[in-house]
Amino acid sequence: MSQTIIKQHIPRDDLLASGHLACPGCAAPIAMNLVLKALGPETMVVLPACCWSIIAGPWPQSSLRVPLFHTAFETGAAVASGIKAGLVARGDTETTVISWAGDGGTFDIGLQALSGAAERNEDFIYICYDNEAYMNTGVQRSSATPWGAWTTTTPTNDPEHQPKKDIMAIMAAHRIPYAATASVAYPVDLVEKVKKARTIRGTRFLHILAPCPPGWKTQNDETIDLARMAVERRVFPLMEVENGGTWRFTVDHPGGSIEEYIRRQARFKHLTDRQVEIIQDEVDARWGILSNRVEHGT
Numbered sequence: 501m502s503q504t505i506i507k508q509h510i511p512r513d514d515l516l517a518s519g520h521l522a523c524p525g526c527a528a529p530i531a532m533n534l535v536l537k538a539l540g541p542e543t544m545v546v547l548p549a550c551c552w553s554i555i556a557g558p559w560p561q562s563s564l565r566v567p568l569f570h571t572a573f574e575t576g577a578a579v580a581s582g583i584k585a586g587l588v589a590r591g592d593t594e595t596t597v598i599s600w601a602g603d604g605g606t607f608d609i610g611l612q613a614l615s616g617a618a619e620r621n622e623d624f625i626y627i628c629y630d631n632e633a634y635m636n637t638g639v640q641r642s643s644a645t646p647w648g649a650w651t652t653t654t655p656t657n658d659p660e661h662q663p664k665k666d667i668m669a670i671m672a673a674h675r676i677p678y679a680a681t682a683s684v685a686y687p688v689d690l691v692e693k694v695k696k697a698r699t700i701r702g703t704r705f706l707h708i709l710a711p712c713p714p715g716w717k718t719q720n721d722e723t724i725d726l727a728r729m730a731v732e733r734r735v736f737p738l739m740e741v742e743n744g745g746t747w748r749f750t751v752d753h754p755g756g757s758i759e760e761y762i763r764r765q766a767r768f769k770h771l772t773d774r775q776v777e778i779i780q781d782e783v784d785a786r787w788g789i790l791s792n793r794v795e796h797g798t
Contacts, residue, residue: 528712547600679741
């Protein structure tokens with residue numbers, strides 16, 4: 501992608517300061533920086549327990565140049581709903597409120613609050629940066645952990661044996677105005693989706709894949725390559741859903757073998773060739789389902 505295209509679509513001003521506490525190669529601060537660039541300074545961040553509770557820095561300091569509210573693991577969507585209501589009561593209808601949570605705080609612990617807020621169509625943006633496990637507390641499996649993956653609670657002699665939860669289908673079933681997937685390897689696509697979400701009223705949901713070098717057992721400089729490969733190989737397709745019924749892909753997905761993507765992550769090193777084939781079959785089957793949704797809107 502040319503620098504001209506990036507400059508045309510991605511604002512220059514950073515609302516994430518240097519000195520944050522992320523691990524080397526972490527995709528989470530890249531995602532946060534891009535999101536805040538798209539939203540601008542009139543933004544408030546609600547942060548339930550996750551890696552970003554540490555990345556932001558210890559109180560009273562913060563690496564974010566916007567207001568930040570730390571809250572409990574399960575309450576991200578509920579607190580965002582309350583803060584937005586408070587701002588409106590004060591006459592502030594312009595500030596964008598986002599709830600920023602990991603996969604554990606979205607797929608699992610925070611799902612009840614998120615579902616309730618979505619059912620009420622509360623006016624905020626919920627963003628899940630998905631590193632596919634509870635990374636901050638020691639790499640325990642979540643319901644976003646892929647089938648076959650190692651974690652400290654799914655060791656190599658008994659790896660994850662459940663498929664990853666389909667969070668996009670769950671959110672689309674709430675018929676919220678806007679839901680989308682995004683990736684740090686496709687910054688323009690990510691920023692344009694955040695800008696679009698900002699113009700919409702009601703509950704908006706973004707699911708961002710965020711590779712984690714310690715948890716995925718990869719090298720620090722592989723993060724963007726792996727994020728891009730996940731999209732290209734259809735492991736993590738980039739799409740958006742409007743009002744629960746209109747699905748569309750937002751980039752090209754060439755497809756092909758997922759073997760290199762899997763083999764470059766040591767969390768999968770115990771898998772046999774046959775087990776990699778099983779994952780390939782699942783990826784291909786899910787792509788067929790998504791393609792049908794895109795074609796028929798269901």
